[in-house]
Amino acid sequence: GQNIDQPTEMTATEGAIVQINCTYQTSGFNGLFWYQQHAGEAPTFLSYNVLDGLEEKGRFSSFLSRSKGYSYLLLKELQMKDSASYLCAVRDSNYQLIWGAGTKLIIKP
């Protein structure tokens, strides 16, 4: 079966750096997405990786290793508004998005 694994919850301090990991086992691979979802709201797109390596976008970076079935989202200079769930999703060989359950990130002052 297809599977996306992320930690359920993480806690970090305002101003710090946090890394949210995602491992996947899917039938084929056509890209990996990270979305941010605040409580009670819809997911918003953060990043897309299809090749190995690091993609940087302001305070957020996303890394992919296809051989290891692994990605991480790195958040720097954490702000209170970064408290949210972060969802990892992989597009499989049928071009369907397979979603993880999300990592709830709690930021403390």
Added chain:
Amino acid sequence: DAMVIQNPRYQVTQFGKPVTLSCSQTLNHNVMYWYQQKSSQAPKLLFHYYDKDFNNEADTPDNFQSRRPNTSFCFLDIRSPGLGDAAMYLCATSGPLTTDTQYFGPGTRLTVL
């Protein structure tokens, strides 16, 4: 601004009483999706349209139906809501390429009494 709009944002219905959720988009995207998301769970794809072509996920209950009368609008009909159907319903759109990103509307929170 180009966007995905969902109405209503909150819907309360009674057990067994049909309900319709709506989604509209100004992005002119070919593909529209309906997802169900329960608390602390991954979004679950119910169905999607590629233009007028309807694609139903194998495990989507018959209780859920959808209509897409034109490019801009898509509706989710729940014929006989049960308590287990209480969830956030998310509409998303994307361009025609398989690499295109999905963009989500704000969601409709459905409560079943």
